[in-house]
Amino acid sequence: MSTVWIRFGDKRDYPIVVNPGVLTEVGALAQKQVRGKTACLISHPRIYRWYGNPVERSLKKAGFQVQPILVPEGEATKSMQQAEKIIGRMIAKRADRSSCLIALGGGVVGDLAGFVAATYMRGIEFIQIPTTLLAQVDSSVGGKVAVNHTLGKNLIGAFLQPRLVVTDPKVLKTLTARQFRSGLAEMIKAAIIADAKFFRQLEKDMPGIMALDMNLLSKAIIKSCSIKGAVVEKDETERGLRAILNYGHTFGHALETYHHYQGYTHGEAVSIGMVMAAHLAAQLGICKQETVKRQVSLLYQAKLPIRGKREKVAKIWEHMKTDKKVLAGENNFILTPYIGHARIMKKIPSFSVHRVLETIMGGA
Numbered sequence: 530m531s532t533v534w535i536r537f538g539d540k541r542d543y544p545i546v547v548n549p550g551v552l553t554e555v556g557a558l559a560q561k562q563v564r565g566k567t568a569c570l571i572s573h574p575r576i577y578r579w580y581g582n583p584v585e586r587s588l589k590k591a592g593f594q595v596q597p598i599l600v601p602e603g604e605a606t607k608s609m610q611q612a613e614k615i616i617g618r619m620i621a622k623r624a625d626r627s628s629c630l631i632a633l634g635g636g637v638v639g640d641l642a643g644f645v646a647a648t649y650m651r652g653i654e655f656i657q658i659p660t661t662l663l664a665q666v667d668s669s670v671g672g673k674v675a676v677n678h679t680l681g682k683n684l685i686g687a688f689l690q691p692r693l694v695v696t697d698p699k700v701l702k703t704l705t706a707r708q709f710r711s712g713l714a715e716m717i718k719a720a721i722i723a724d725a726k727f728f729r730q731l732e733k734d735m736p737g738i739m740a741l742d743m744n745l746l747s748k749a750i751i752k753s754c755s756i757k758g759a760v761v762e763k764d765e766t767e768r769g770l771r772a773i774l775n776y777g778h779t780f781g782h783a784l785e786t787y788h789h790y791q792g793y794t795h796g797e798a799v800s801i802g803m804v805m806a807a808h809l810a811a812q813l814g815i816c817k818q819e820t821v822k823r824q825v826s827l828l829y830q831a832k833l834p835i836r837g838k839r840e841k842v843a844k845i846w847e848h849m850k851t852d853k854k855v856l857a858g859e860n861n862f863i864l865t866p867y868i869g870h871a872r873i874m875k876k877i878p879s880f881s882v883h884r885v886l887e888t889i890m891g892g893a
C-alpha cells in the first residue's frame with residue numbers, strides 16, 4: 530500500500546492512500562482518521578451502484594453507520610440548491626458534529642460534498658474517495674471545495690482539508706477514455722511544473738499508463754499527488770506559489786468559458802492551454818524550442834488536443850481579460866523556463882499573448 534502524507538505540521542495532517550483494490554479497506558482507514566461513527570456517503574446513482582457496496586461494507590465492518598445520499602451527475606449538481614438538499618437530508622438523519630461526510634465520485638461530488646462538509650454545523654470531517662483520474666491526481670488533493678454560482682464557476686467555496694483520501698486506480702477501468710485523458714493532462718502538468726524526472730518517466734510509461742497498467746498508473750498517481758501536496762503544504766490558500774498549479778489554465782479556462790463548458794473537457798482545454806503557455810515562453814525567450822517540443826509530444830502521446838479548432842481569437846482574448854490572474858496582476862502568466870520548473874511572470878505583453886492565441890487557437 531502506498532501512502533503520501535500531506536503535512537501542515539498540525540492536527541490536519543492526512544494520508545492519501547493509493548492502491549488497486551483499496552476500496553475494501555476504507556473502513557479500517559477511516560477508523561484511524563475520524564472521530565465519529567456515522568457517515569454520510571455522497572455519490573451519483575451510477576457510481577454508487579458500481580462502487581458503493583465494497584465501500585459501505587467495509588465502513589460497516591469498522592463500526593460505521595452509513596447513510597448514502599445520491600445526487601445527479603454533471604457540473605450543474607455543484608450548486609447551492611443541491612448543497613441545501615444534502616444538508617436537509619443530513620438534518621433529517623440527525624447527522625451531528627461528530628458525523629463525517631464521504632465523497633465517492635469525481636471532482637463534482639468531491640467539490641460539492643466538501644463544500645457541505647465545510648459548512649454543515651460549521652464544519653465536519655471529510656473523506657474523499659476520488660473515482661476519476663482528474664479527481665485522483667488533482668481535485669481530491671489540496672482542500673479547495675466549492676459550488677458554482679450562475680455567474681461563474683467555483684465562486685462559493687472554502688478551504689477544507691480532508692481527513693483522508695482513498696484512491697483506488699481500479700475504478701478507472703469504467704471511466705471513458707476521454708475522461709481518463711482529461712486527468713492525464715493534470716498529471717503531465719504536475720510533471721512540467723515541478724519534476725523533470727517524473728516527466729521523463731511519463732515519456733517512457735505513457736503507453737502503459739494509457740493501457741491501465743495498474744502498477745505504472747498507481748506510481749504516476751502517487752507522484753502527481755505528492756507534487757501537488759508539496760505545493761499546497763507551502764501555500765495552502767494560494768497567496769503565491771500555489772498559482773503554479775494553474776499552468777495552462779488561464780488559456781484553458783478562457784477556452785472552456787467561451788465554449789460554455791461544452792466543447793472541451795477541462796483536461797483538453799488545459800492541454801491546449803499548456804501548449805500555448807509553452808509557445809509563449811519560447812517566444813519571450815524564456816525557454817528553448819526543445820522544451821516546447823517535449824511538452825507538445827507528451828500531450829500528443831496522451832492523445833490530448835494540442836491546438837484549438839479554429840477558434841474566434843478575439844472572443845477568447847475577451848474571456849482571458851476577465852480572468853483574475855490576468856486582470857489583477859497585469860498579464861500574469863505561469864511559464865516554464867525548463868521542464869520541472871514553473872515561474873509566475875508578470876507584465877507579459879498583450880501582443881505576445883495575442884500572437885500565441887492566433888498560432889495555436891486561431892483560424893476563424
Ligand SMILES: NC(=O)c1ccc[n+]([C@@H]2O[C@H](COP(=O)([O-])OP(=O)(O)OC[C@H]3O[C@@H](n4cnc5c(N)ncnc54)[C@H](O)[C@@H]3O)[C@@H](O)[C@H]2O)c1
Pocket residue numbers: 573576602603604607634635636637638640660661663664667668669670671672673674675682683700701702703704705708711795
Ligand atoms: N477542488 C479542486 O482543487 C479542483 C481541481 C480541479 C477540478 N475541480 C473540479 O472538478 C470537477 C471536474 O471533475 P471530474 O472531471 O472528475 O468530473 P465529474 O465529477 O463530473 O466526473 C466526470 C464523469 O465521470 C463519471 N465518473 C466518475 N467516476 C467514474 C468511474 N470510476 N467510472 C465511470 N464514470 C465515472 C461521473 O459520474 C461524471 O459523469 C469540476 O467541477 C472542477 O471545477 C476541482
Ligand SMILES: [Zn+2]
Pocket residue numbers: 667715778795799
Ligand atoms: Zn485543472
